[in-house]
Amino acid sequence: MLKQPIFIVGHPRSGTSLVRSLIERSEHVWSIGREGKPIWERDSLHPGRRGWHSNALDASDATPEVAARLNADLLAAARKPGAEWSVADKLDFLDFLSAQGLRPHYYDVPLKALQERFPGDLPEGPPTTRDGGELDEITPFCFPSRGERPTEAELASGIRLVEKSIQSCFRIPFLRALYPDAKFVFVVRDPRTSIGSLMDAWLNPRMFFSYQVPVPLRIQGYSDVFPWGKEWWNLSLPPGWQDWVDLRLAEVCARNWLTHNRAVLDAARELAPTGDSVLVRYEDVQADPVSTMEAVAEAVDLPFSDAWGRRDLPVVMTQTTPDPDKWLRHASEIRPALPLVRELAEEAGYVGL
Secondary structure, three states, X not given: OEOOOEEEEEOOOOOHHHHHHHHOOOOOOEEOOOOOXXXXXXXXHOHHHOOOOOOOOOHHHOOHHHHHHHHHHHHHHOEOOOOOOOHHHHHHHHHHHHHOOOOHHHEOOOHHHHXXXXXXXXXXXXXXXXXXXXXXXXXXXXXXXXOOOOOHHHHHHOEOEEEEOHHHHHOHXXXXXXXXOOEEEEEEOOHHHHHHHHHHHHHOOOOOEEEEOOOOOOOEOOOOOOHHHHOEEEOOOOOOHHHHOOOEHHHHHHHHHHHHHHHHHHHHHHHHHHOOEEEEEHHHHHHOHHHHHHHHHHHHOOOOOHHHXXXXXXXXXXXXXXXXXXXXXXXXXXXXXXXXXXXXXXXXXXXXX
């Protein structure tokens, strides 16, 4: 069984993968080793089976049948995190996959390293099923956990699973109904760097494709740039997304930040009196990971891990080196969109935009 699962919740490109990877350094947790979308959105919970409204789920969706299926699937996927994959390890593993005919360029490895190991033309466009539909997992594809499965005895006594999915921002009531003893780690990030990173994600010709939506997309700077840009939505599907299909890409990304973080901050405020959550800023994780993880450990009831005393940070879900000024490449497009997010940004502690 699962006991006190730990959910990492934040908007896409906020640093949730980094926080999950840090928590996975604890010897007291288990992990599914990737985004939970293939598990959460199986069968009736996929937005395509719910009128394409959004990723939102509430407590009424946590039926006994859904709860039993999700619990079984999460337990079946649980592994000890095991040793972290280095870039060299990933490239060696991709050598095997490449020899079997799979394209390595859709995996979570820095692009420069990929091109050095696998020279030649880069593929473009969303990877799909044989009939052209969406895959369960969003690129970049993750690497499997190197750890062991839980034993029957460990399952009987209960395991602590750490899980991260970008769609969870709109599912807090659903998750609390499923797991009343759950702990939550909410992650926020400066809207300027977030919007810039979101734009980079949308403009990446190999990564972050999520939903082949039935509504025609006319997003300026995306739909008119890529042939797939008229039907493929990237990352999570927020409530209200259908009202954004005619906007500029920078505004889509700004509204994305706004909608996700409104949900995150509201949930963090609601859960604060319970002691079952903690709100962390991506910038604090980067600047002082040790102190940040001390606060996280206390909030989620984990003993502080010696591994958190290391100041090295995992490199995850990024194809280029993290840089707080990277957003300036899109500055002329992002600055006009900042008034949309300014009020909520100040609430999250980001002033002076």
